Amino acid sequence: MKLLKEEILNNEKYGENLYKMEIFSPYICRNAGAGQFISVKCSREKIFDPMLRRPFSIYDIEKEFNVFSILYLVKGRGTYLLSLLKKGDTVDFIGPLGNPIAFNMNSNDYLLIGGGIGIAPLYLITKVLTSEKKNVLFIAGFKNSNFAGIEKDLLKTKAYYKIFTEDGSYGNSGLATDFIKENINKYNKYQFYCCGPVDMLKALQEIFLGKKISATAIVEQRMACGIGACMGCAIGIKNEDGEIIYKRVCKDGPSFNIMEVIFD
Amino acid sequence: MKLLKEEILNNEKYGENLYKMEIFSPYICRNAGAGQFISVKCSREKIFDPMLRRPFSIYDIEKEFNVFSILYLVKGRGTYLLSLLKKGDTVDFIGPLGNPIAFNMNSNDYLLIGGGIGIAPLYLITKVLTSEKKNVLFIAGFKNSNFAGIEKDLLKTKAYYKIFTEDGSYGNSGLATDFIKENINKYNKYQFYCCGPVDMLKALQEIFLGKKISATAIVEQRMACGIGACMGCAIGIKNEDGEIIYKRVCKDGPSFNIMEVIFD
Amino acid sequence: MTESNKPNLSVRLGEINLKNPIVMCSGTFANGLEYSNFYDISELGAITTKSYSLKCKDGNKPPRIWETACGVLNSIGLQNDGIESFINDHLPKIKDMNADIILSLFGESCEEFRELALAVKKIKTNILAVELNLSCPNVEKGGMIFCSMPEVVEKITISVKEILNIPVIVKLSPNTGDTIMIESAKRAKNGGAEAISLINTLVGTAVDIENIKPRLGNVLGGLSGPAIKPIALAKVYTLSNENILPMIGMGGICTWNDAVEFLLMGANAIGIGTANFVEYCVGLKIIKGVSDYLESKDIDDVNKIIGKLSNKQIIK
Amino acid sequence: MTESNKPNLSVRLGEINLKNPIVMCSGTFANGLEYSNFYDISELGAITTKSYSLKCKDGNKPPRIWETACGVLNSIGLQNDGIESFINDHLPKIKDMNADIILSLFGESCEEFRELALAVKKIKTNILAVELNLSCPNVEKGGMIFCSMPEVVEKITISVKEILNIPVIVKLSPNTGDTIMIESAKRAKNGGAEAISLINTLVGTAVDIENIKPRLGNVLGGLSGPAIKPIALAKVYTLSNENILPMIGMGGICTWNDAVEFLLMGANAIGIGTANFVEYCVGLKIIKGVSDYLESKDIDDVNKIIGKLSNKQIIK
Numbered sequence A, B: 001m002k003l004l005k006e007e008i009l010n011n012e013k014y015g016e017n018l019y020k021m022e023i024f025s026p027y028i029c030r031n032a033g034a035g036q037f038i039s040v041k042c043s044r045e046k047i048f049d050p051m052l053r054r055p056f057s058i059y060d061i062e063k064e065f066n067v068f069s070i071l072y073l074v075k076g077r078g079t080y081l082l083s084l085l086k087k088g089d090t091v092d093f094i095g096p097l098g099n100p101i102a103f104n105m106n107s108n109d110y111l112l113i114g115g116g117i118g119i120a121p122l123y124l125i126t127k128v129l130t131s132e133k134k135n136v137l138f139i140a141g142f143k144n145s146n147f148a149g150i151e152k153d154l155l156k157t158k159a160y161y162k163i164f165t166e167d168g169s170y171g172n173s174g175l176a177t178d179f180i181k182e183n184i185n186k187y188n189k190y191q192f193y194c195c196g197p198v199d200m201l202k203a204l205q206e207i208f209l210g211k212k213i214s215a216t217a218i219v220e221q222r223m224a225c226g227i228g229a230c231m232g233c234a235i236g237i238k239n240e241d242g243e244i245i246y247k248r249v250c251k252d253g254p255s256f257n258i259m260e261v262i263f264d
Numbered sequence C, D: 001m002t003e004s005n006k007p008n009l010s011v012r013l014g015e016i017n018l019k020n021p022i023v024m025c026s027g028t029f030a031n032g033l034e035y036s037n038f039y040d041i042s043e044l045g046a047i048t049t050k051s052y053s054l055k056c057k058d059g060n061k062p063p064r065i066w067e068t069a070c071g072v073l074n075s076i077g078l079q080n081d082g083i084e085s086f087i088n089d090h091l092p093k094i095k096d097m098n099a100d101i102i103l104s105l106f107g108e109s110c111e112e113f114r115e116l117a118l119a120v121k122k123i124k125t126n127i128l129a130v131e132l133n134l135s136c137p138n139v140e141k142g143g144m145i146f147c148s149m150p151e152v153v154e155k156i157t158i159s160v161k162e163i164l165n166i167p168v169i170v171k172l173s174p175n176t177g178d179t180i181m182i183e184s185a186k187r188a189k190n191g192g193a194e195a196i197s198l199i200n201t202l203v204g205t206a207v208d209i210e211n212i213k214p215r216l217g218n219v220l221g222g223l224s225g226p227a228i229k230p231i232a233l234a235k236v237y238t239l240s241n242e243n244i245l246p247m248i249g250m251g252g253i254c255t256w257n258d259a260v261e262f263l264l265m266g267a268n269a270i271g272i273g274t275a276n277f278v279e280y281c282v283g284l285k286i287i288k289g290v291s292d293y294l295e296s297k298d299i300d301d302v303n304k305i306i307g308k309l310s311n312k313q314i315i316k
């Protein structure tokens, strides 16, 4: 974990309000693992609004070029300011944060489920697993065709993938979770990695309930420090005794056993 | 007075922390007079820091090109953000604000005294007066050679000018006010226009004291609304009865009879 | 939805009827003249005048403004021309603009408020309400001191109500603790007030470390702007939960989103202050924004969202 | 200037000696471990631990953080492992880092503070002071309620002082009016406190208008960050003018310029909170900045600027 100021090599528009930012950073490329994130200062020097850093999953690492990237949606003022940055500008961030995913490499089959911008951490997971010759099925669900741009990235991997859009404007029509629900018995030996909006993760919990499925969710929570010091990013986790305790998404997560997470 | 969003044609570095911004604006070119100012929103859309607009004198108007300019020093976060803007960017401002100078055109001789960035409103005054074939002597005082860039603008006018620097690194060595003090009897029939730091204006008040000199000061005060609504930009003015009343720099000024201003 | 398919925006605060809940705050809109350059100010729910005192007031020593992080410190000190000048010179102009007026009053004593009320009694034209500024942090006498003494709030309200039969709004301070704020609101109600304005500015200061002196001539000033919005919203929520009087909520409102937050937390109308200094047409924009918001949520009446997130008894 | 030509930065708050006036605020620096990744935290004047309670506390329902204009709302609710865990697990680690420690304590009653003090009494290693958090706005019992009752402030201070002979700092709230704040400070002094920490966060809230629900699980939270700096500075100035006790001033300090403002207004030391979340090395930067400022002004001792703009009797 290091505080870095690095050069932006590209800040490419991937869709409406959707950008991929490529950043030169040997340190991140050397030290970051799938499932980790960085936290970016979005405001200019001397300006305190917005003040807090913004967390983004590491979307891709291209070790050979010392380049990593984040894929982000413009939501509020922080991401809006990020979207204004240009090639050659410097970006101030800290990373890698959170825990890299501890893959269970005994398994051979992996099912990744991403909803919306939740696909961001799944791409690097896909790359890691496919490079280990694992069988990866990537199921992505979107509202519409806005995320179509990511297909060109998926095509670069050896993963199988299926894209669903709610409005049917791209890929298959329907909800990714409906597909999972219908086919859950086919995949119950797979290792699951899920990331997406709370409603999607809740639906998946329901689908997995009572089944012996090993599923990891990569979750979001609003953060202040990003490094485990403030207790701000708490999320309820049911421990073995059924008690709910609060864990920090930034330091204890961001991946948890999906069945243990309390989404409110 | 109008709220405008106009294109920046140039944001040229004139010295260290010193910039001239040229803005395309038929409206300002048509409606603004010497001594007036604009008030600029320096922060990006959606961002409220800094919130208030920043006032800048109109430095120059080039009617034939529909272009006017401001000359500004980077002092804090507002001017810092302005300095980052580039040709082609849009600038959000309101203007023209304040009263244009009501020149006494009966006179033939004018002495302009500017200190530091206080020269900004004096340049347009120079242009107006010289275009009316008046005899203009422009005395400028600076700390050092940082403002040397403005000489190229002065050369474009028919004004006589003398530049003083405190450290002697450019033009004449010494204080502009010392020059005035020594030569005041030579110029006591001139119409004076003065703009600069408070210490300079106070020194001038002292020099003029008891003499029958007609001198106008263009003054600064921190502003909130810029349009006369908040009473924020008050400055003490001694009225005929010797009473001190507060006037608004933005709406009643920014030019006042220098002998009536209370500088604290 | 109404015929025109636009949601109803009119609200009632006791006896005070507003065509929409967007009010301009005292001291930030002068008497509207400057702003009528930019838009038709009669479209606003109401404009609150600068606070007027019995005699004209010079105000505080400059400088009076300092900008802080997302906020503005001011120490104007209620500079104004006095109530007579308002009635004779300014009021006719506001009336020409057809604006709905809340007249803000400031006195240094109960007696002065009584005299102000007597002056106001002479006004023939229609005034929506008078607002008693019992919360200005920028004056030595009166102001904030009053609203830290709930019994004085009641006394002043009574003495004004005895004279005027115009609805009275009492403007309170965020600088007292919540207990006193709540008590003052109750006393205002006892005294016959129709509504509460909340909040006035928070006491603040700033220092010029280069020259080692305060940024404001008066040392202390009042903080307004986006910086204080979360605090103002919490005050509105807290007072709303007490169900004492309807409220005009204010403090840092810059966008229609902010306005909706205040309405949801229990403000029956909202006030726009500092934002007027930057976005001269912000009032109009917020009216439109609130209306569009309601439409997007299929809500036909703004009253349906007022207090939705507080324990307020919603006034139908 | 001293031999090394660097200005003296050490300050005294009663019995508390700090090598420099830069203190990390409770709850924003955990126990320093995370920050020791970035710099040597033993260079700080002191670090204040998270507030510890007798038993471990779960804290409030998420979400707990919402960012406002130049400010941060938090509703952590004092999540902590309990004092025993601090003593056994965390303290040894802090000691390994050679940091000077102010131990923050939180109890829901006078009795609980007494028990906390008994636990702390067992600590063998050196602790600079204990800070009594009587001002947390994020808990139902204790917290802010205490410092709106000056007599309770005194009672709690006494019961802790009876047990511990470590200096006691009392942390006060900006949410009470100034009268109560001043009274509480006097009572803290009567109770035997050595210093006051001022300010804790201001009560605030925010709303998600899209989903029509509060942004924080707990509805209300505490506002910190640059937004509140002018308010905090005014509180410090006001209390400094009363000359009751030395103070650690805090609230929105992000740069050395901010720190100097607080010192000039009467803070004997300054606390850095929210800024730690963004600029992980801000503590070091501020120490250097203050030192450079003094040098640039040819001032050989930081004590010479403390309270220069307030009516403080400067402690030599």
Ligand SMILES: Cc1cc2nc3c(=O)[nH]c(=O)nc-3n(C[C@H](O)[C@H](O)[C@H](O)COP(=O)(O)OP(=O)(O)OC[C@H]3O[C@@H](n4cnc5c(N)ncnc54)[C@H](O)[C@@H]3O)c2cc1C
Pocket: A037, A050, A052, A053, A054, A055, A056, A057, A058, A070, A071, A072, A073, A074, A075, A076, A077, A078, A079, A080, A117, A120, A121, A219, A220, A221, A222, A223, A249, A254, D066, D067
């Ligand atoms: C571990 C982690 C990884 C993430 N990875 C990505 C990613 O790869 N791509 C991407 O587009 N987004 C990602 N997000 C969400 C992203 O951080 C938010 O969209 C972003 O912070 C919004 O900032 P804003 O200023 O534009 O929005 P605003 O709404 O103005 O933000 C206001 C506050 O809320 C916080 N916030 C808003 N939305 C979220 C959210 N969904 N999660 C957490 N905090 C939020 C902000 O950080 C800020 O503090 C991730 C979040 C977490 C916690």
Ligand SMILES: Cc1cc2nc3c(=O)[nH]c(=O)nc-3n(C[C@H](O)[C@H](O)[C@H](O)COP(=O)(O)OP(=O)(O)OC[C@H]3O[C@@H](n4cnc5c(N)ncnc54)[C@H](O)[C@@H]3O)c2cc1C
Pocket: B037, B050, B052, B053, B054, B055, B056, B057, B058, B070, B071, B072, B073, B074, B075, B076, B077, B078, B079, B080, B117, B120, B121, B219, B220, B221, B222, B223, B249, B254, C066, C067
């Ligand atoms: C009528 C008028 C005309 C001006 N013309 C020019 C000009 O042509 N060129 C130029 O460089 N400067 C001019 N100034 C000064 C200029 O407005 C300030 O330098 C600028 O506002 C500083 O903003 P900042 O954010 O960089 O500084 P900060 O110090 O961060 O500003 C903080 C606050 O103080 C105010 N402020 C700071 N310095 C001044 C000042 N000297 N006068 C008034 N308010 C100030 C700012 O507007 C802001 O509200 C003029 C000021 C006035 C009142």
Ligand SMILES: Cc1cc2nc3c(=O)[nH]c(=O)nc-3n(C[C@H](O)[C@H](O)[C@H](O)COP(=O)(O)O)c2cc1C
Pocket: B224, B230, B232, C025, C026, C027, C028, C050, C051, C072, C074, C076, C078, C104, C133, C136, C171, C199, C200, C201, C223, C224, C225, C226, C228, C250, C251, C252, C253, C271, C272, C273, C274, C275
């Ligand atoms: C420059 C200025 C002058 C003000 N003058 C008055 C006043 O005369 N009377 C009053 O009741 N409030 C006055 N206020 C307070 C505002 O009416 C309002 O309560 C406060 O600014 C909070 O709202 P805002 O954050 O939207 O500005 C003034 C505020 C400012 C900024």
Ligand SMILES: Cc1cc2nc3c(=O)[nH]c(=O)nc-3n(C[C@H](O)[C@H](O)[C@H](O)COP(=O)(O)O)c2cc1C
Pocket: A224, A230, A232, D025, D026, D027, D028, D050, D051, D072, D074, D076, D078, D104, D133, D136, D171, D199, D200, D201, D223, D224, D225, D226, D228, D250, D251, D252, D253, D271, D272, D273, D274, D275
């Ligand atoms: C996330 C967070 C947690 C906090 N926890 C505590 C706490 O446990 N005890 C305490 O006394 N103050 C706590 N505070 C208040 C700070 O110590 C400090 O008083 C306040 O944040 C103002 O300073 P700042 O604006 O620099 O953050 C907390 C503040 C924040 C932002």
Ligand code: FES
Pocket: A222, A223, A224, A225, A226, A227, A228, A229, A230, A231, A232, A233, A234, A248, A249, A250, A251
């Ligand atoms: S964001 Fe501070 S602990 Fe996670």
Ligand code: FES
Pocket: B222, B223, B224, B225, B226, B227, B228, B229, B230, B231, B232, B233, B234, B248, B249, B250, B251
């Ligand atoms: S700045 Fe508002 S009256 Fe001049």
